[in-house]
Amino acid sequence: MFNPSTMAQQVSSLKQLESLLLLLFLLWFANSCCNQAQAFAVLPENVFGGGAGLLVNDIVVGDVALPVTRVENDCFETFLQESRSASNTYASAYRACQMLGSRKRMEYVSAEWSTREDMMEQVTALCKNLCDCAQIVADLEFFQCSAQHSYKGVNTMQQVYLNSTAATVELEHKYEEAEKEILLCIISAEQEYVDLSSKAFLKLSKCLKAT
Incomplete structure (x- = not known):
């Protein structure tokens, strides 16, 4: 109902x-x-362009997106530019050190070049004389020729030995000096790179703390 x-x-x-x-x-x-x-x-x-301290990007750490402000982004951009500049400066200085070493070696070799030419002329003349003796058919003339040029060659070989030994000692000493100079040059370049990199990092840290 x-x-x-x-x-x-x-x-x-x-x-x-x-x-x-x-x-x-x-x-x-x-x-x-x-x-x-x-x-x-x-x-x-x-949003980017809205003023100082504005978000422009996110840094993802695990599953968390950390916002990066425009000021922070500028801090890192400056850091990257200064780091690249420090690397380029180091690369140029390092190449200059290597070129310095090559130039030094060429100077040392040039200084000994006249000694090398004299030795080559003496040895070449001695070898030619002995080779000419070897072409003589008659035994008596062959032995007379060989004895004569060998006797003269004793003095030549002694001079070659002494000059070669002196040049070896001189060049070894100069090469060691050149290596030392190159090493000091590279260490100086590395020190400059470390200083520039450290300043760039400290500047970045100070910039980030100010944001």
Whole structure:
């Protein structure tokens, strides 16, 4: 049997439920709008070009994205530029040290070149004379020729030996000096590179702490 009172109670309960759902929806919407408004209020300060300290990028560490501001980004850009400059300076200085060593060696060789030419002329003449003796058919003339030029050659070979020994000692000493000079040059270049790199890093650290 239809009961108006029961029907009215059901309608009233439905309306109360609808009102409750509507209220919950309005509260959620208001809260969402508020959060979104706050997000938009912060957003202009978190985009590149909006002012100092603005976000331009993220550094991902594990599953966490760490924001990087424009100022921080500028700090790293400056650091990278100064690091590249330090590396280029070191590379140029290192090549200059190697070229210095090559130039020194050429100078030492040039200084001994006249001695080398004299020795080559003496040895070449001795060898030619002995070779000419070897072409003689007659035994007596062959031995006479060989004895004569060998006797003269003793003095030549002694001079070649003494001059070669002296030149060897001189060049070894000069080469050692050249190697020492090259090493000191490279150490100086390395020191400059370390100093420039350290200054760049300290500047980066100071720049990041100021952000």
